[in-house]
Amino acid sequence: MNNNRTVLLVDDDKEIVELMRDYLEDEQFEVLEAYNAVQALEVLERNRIDCMLLDVMMPGQSGLELCRHIRRTQDTPILFLSARDEDMDKIRGLSLGGDDYIVKTATPEEVVARIKAVLRRYGKSDTELKLELDFGRLVLDVKAHEARIDGSPVAFSPKEFELLSLFAEYPRQVFTYDQLLQRFWEGIGDKHSVTVQIGRIREKIEVDHRKPTLITNVWGVGYRFEGVRR
Amino acid sequence: MNNNRTVLLVDDDKEIVELMRDYLEDEQFEVLEAYNAVQALEVLERNRIDCMLLDVMMPGQSGLELCRHIRRTQDTPILFLSARDEDMDKIRGLSLGGDDYIVKTATPEEVVARIKAVLRRYGKSDTELKLELDFGRLVLDVKAHEARIDGSPVAFSPKEFELLSLFAEYPRQVFTYDQLLQRFWEGIGDKHSVTVQIGRIREKIEVDHRKPTLITNVWGVGYRFEGVRR
DNA sequence: CCTTTTGTTGATTGTTTTGTGACTTTTTAA
């Protein structure tokens, strides 16, 4: 009897599947495979899985449809795998609190780390989730809606705090202007608004806000949070 | 004489109740059952329970109403059982630190584990044992429904006292307008009511009610109690 | 039945936030 966590890999690229399987099995995961949506559904009928790694852009848009189907029938965390950032909007519409998404350029180590993170988060309840995000100099107390720099509280506006929380929840992940606009400006708005908002956050959290090290800009793409959880 | 923990199961689906009862009795829990809100209230009148497992979506919205009633009369940890994620907002408004939330796809083993976790957490907290909340200048005697400022009793209206007690029980935690409306105004009502009520409490507990230090506002979010337990 | 207490609503005032435009600086690539 195997008591390990089971992960279902769904990707039409066999090489990727095999690569990921090796990594995951090294980490004591039980791995199931599927190369298209139909196969995935078959596997899902016969097996109980803990988490699914899903390529969104398989032939025939079927990745998204598969996801929709799963969302209707069960509540399994999904890790979306996507080559392009543009699909993000669609994915966001389908994803739930336990989900995550990864760009294909990510290393297998990163993917494994994300899967572990998702499972850790999912197994726990809302109340059990760690609510203090500690990055050393910067600490976010989500429950108290408070940010502290070097121990002392610093006031953030609602939008600032929401933005910062999102960044802090997903360190080292790039958020594009479009993603941020979608999420915090209802899709309508100017890149400029993002820039200004980021600037205001930086003023408060950076040592030298002219040379930001905590929220860095990825030229032509967006922003990334560089903090490391303690 | 049975010295075990007592769990009340409330769900209109008898199968689920029976399934859960078997699992819980295997784990040496004392189990009480109810198939609707009315029955649940009857059971609650006659028995002391340690924890309640409550289906939120029973016929007639009665799950949430039942919860509201319990929250007004006693402080028992509730494990919310819900089929969908959408109910989360309402639940969050009613739940407290000790509570938890489970989706219906969870296995019985998971549910049992969660119940144990909730009881472990709940049993530890000494907040429940002490009936006097002492913040120095302000002392709340929750049982006696009495508040004292600098030793002398001050009159609070029922709503004022309930609000203040909630804040005092969970210092530094932000309560949003929505959460407060859910809990004290049956979900219907105006933000304004909250503001005014807070204003009246502040008049009584703050040194300078123009510059509140005990109940502070978190812009665009809600209120937070800043007192420190002695 | 009247008085008192308690809760809600409206109007007003003062404060905080936030998007925008003008302008500067940095980065990239030719």
Place this chain on the structure above:
DNA sequence: TTAAAAAGTCACAAAACAATCAACAAAAGG
């Protein structure tokens, strides 16, 4: 090296928000 594009800064005005006072309605108590 330079020009174009992207990012950053700053200040200002409009919009959103909170606090307060006062008036009103509803409930409770005698």
